[in-house]
Amino acid sequence: MSALVAIVGRPNVGKSTLFNRLVGRKIALVDDTPGVTRDRREAEGRIGDLRFRILDTAGYEDRFDGSLEDRMRQGTELAIREADVILFMIDARAGVTPLDERFAQVLRKSGKEVHLIANKAEGKAADAGLMEAFSLGFGEPVPLSAEHGLGLADLHAIIGKAVDAKTPPPTLDDEMPDVDIELPPDDGTIEDGPPLRWNPKRYLNVAIVGRPNAGKSTLINTMVGEERLLTGPEAGITRDSIMVPWEWEGRTINLVDTAGIRRKARVEGKLEKLSVGDSLRSIQYAEIVVLLLDATIPFEKQDLALADLVHREGRAMVIALNKWDLIEDKQATLVKLREECERLLPQLRGVPLVTISGLQGRNIDRLMGAIFKIEQAWNTHLSTAKLNRWLYAVIEKHPPPAVSGRRIKMRYMTQAKMRPPSFIIFGSRADAVPASYQRYLINSMRETFDMPGTPIRLWLRSGKNPYADKD
Structure with a gap:
């Protein structure tokens, strides 16, 4: 060390x-x-x-x-x-x-x-x-x-x-002895191994964001099992984004505590602007973002703005309802909040919603399970053949609308990249595809390929007509 x-x-x-x-x-x-x-x-x-x-x-x-x-x-x-x-x-x-x-x-x-x-x-x-x-x-x-x-x-x-x-001095036991290794004869054959699958890396960067006094620092202290971060009843204690490494199920989770983000109109002074800017950069560098809400006053305007920001940055997100121990009718409240989440955040349909108590340490295992599941969806890679079978099926079920009396044709689809999953559809008159039909394609993709709440990028490209410049 x-x-x-x-x-x-x-x-x-x-x-x-x-x-x-x-x-x-x-x-x-x-x-x-x-x-x-x-x-x-x-x-x-x-x-x-x-x-x-x-x-x-x-x-x-x-x-x-x-x-x-x-x-x-x-x-x-x-x-x-x-x-x-x-x-x-x-x-x-x-x-x-x-x-x-x-x-x-x-x-x-x-x-x-x-x-x-x-x-x-x-x-x-x-x-x-x-x-x-x-x-x-x-x-x-x-x-x-x-x-x-x-x-x-x-x-x-x-x-x-x-x-x-x-630094301890080197010893003779640290030296590697010479060993003769026999290599198998090279007959020119290559054995087929198992198909390549996504392998989660050892380190995972998780940013905890939310409004001031939502309980971000308290949650991280409970997760790591020590008073690593400063907490208290005062709002806005955290100013810097602090990374705290933590081991969970054999993986190192880099928990990033961030300053509470208020509405832009309420941000006062140079120091608070620096703190908010630091928090926004933490979202950009994170892989998973946990949006921490106060269960007693959830889905405030600033919460929705933060969720939309995370979606636009293409980060995978889990919504955690903190201070759940203060809720009396838990079942009815959870049903109501799920409905509000689907209504207020249609761009993140199916986003994981986990109830926790950062102070008492309740449901930390459920939170981590949701983080790992959304991480896997965020790293989804789909073959071109599977994507095109899906595309033909959804078009047959619900064809694109005609614009100015002319039909829109979608011919081919492929995945451009992961993290977040990004796809390209080639066809005719791509610029005329309505936003509502694009949402239909994205939501159908989430349901078919089990990617609830995952930000999905979909680009439409028009193929060039080879006869356009000829008589």
């Missing part, structure tokens, strides 16, 4: 900027507002040829009153206990503050290897702060500029020692 390096410090000293620099991508939100980061974020970092795990943490607040800042402090202290190396960051331009001194006391009691990092050290304005940093008792500070990439050579030396300590 590689070394784990935690970046800690008070708010707004540049921890997330250094984290992004070491990861090589801008995955943590960065803003001048103090306290942007609230949850621990882990990723693979690198400096040159050095590889390690890096933890971004919330800014340390000296609070013990059960508030949001108190819960953020507890998350930071947990990261300190887990880390192999602590990078204690201060702002060299601001100098040593009382909160820096209080945090230094906490770090000395941890017994961990702590290295003092003086960020924003470019220019003469940082000289006084660099001298003050000696008073914290961690030796000579490492001058650094996370924004401009200065001082990374010193970090390479610090982290390199921890990586070497975590």
Whole structure:
């Protein structure tokens, strides 16, 4: 296992900027507002040829009153206990503050290897702060500029020692002995193997999205079995999209917690816009999206907008009705919600609808079963022969309508790609096919090939007339 390096410090000293620099991508939100980061974020970092795990943490607040800042402090202290190396960051331009001194006391009691990092050290304005940093008792500070990439050579030396300590020396038992292998004679024949089928990959990216306070972070904490993400009664706690790996039935499920998405007109301030943008990017990079609804107030306008967005992005989706333990007449309510779902989301007819309780951990197995089933449908591949047999049958049952007295002919169909399943139909006057008939074809395809709720792309192409340019 590689070394784990935690970046800690008070708010707004540049921890997330250094984290992004070491990861090589801008995955943590960065803003001048103090306290942007609230949850621990882990990723693979690198400096040159050095590889390690890096933890971004919330800014340390000296609070013990059960508030949001108190819960953020507890998350930071947990990261300190887990880390192999602590990078204690201060702002060299601001100098040593009382909160820096209080945090230094906490770090000395941890017994961990702590290295003092003086960020924003470019220019003469940082000289006084660099001298003050000696008073914290961690030796000579490492001058650094996370924004401009200065001082990374010193970090390479610090982290390199921890990586070497975590890497066991090679032994003779690790060497592979020479073995003579007899190959069968090549007679030119090839045995027929089983037909190729879709094989689920080991890693699956699942984004949990929804309105603020729907219970996304609570659900992920229950699934992974620990308080990995910050939760509480306050709406909008989550700001960054945080990925949490989780093992389920032999597969690694990368659960992505996202910030709650409100209506565009209600999004206020630059920071909330950044958070919403991060959530929308998580939908684009996910394979499966779980739209989490509050069962007590389901199918709000924003819920429907999110569902439509997921459909337009071509992601497979499962709708989870959270807080189901608060519903009294469960059977009647479920029947009503299924009817509303079919009526309000006709473009996702048959989308899986699962009732859960993230707080109590109810029906997590049913949720994962629905995720795996929709994943398989999302990866559907149909042979051309099967598609054309289906096409001729549905056309015979319900022919395309005539437009301006001329019939529309559909001659041939093939699958262009998977993820989502995408198909092309070749025929005459493709641009005249009504949208209602296209919906008929898509819904019939969902029923025939067992792809309920799966986004399906259908393109119609007109074949070129070879005699059009001749007399």
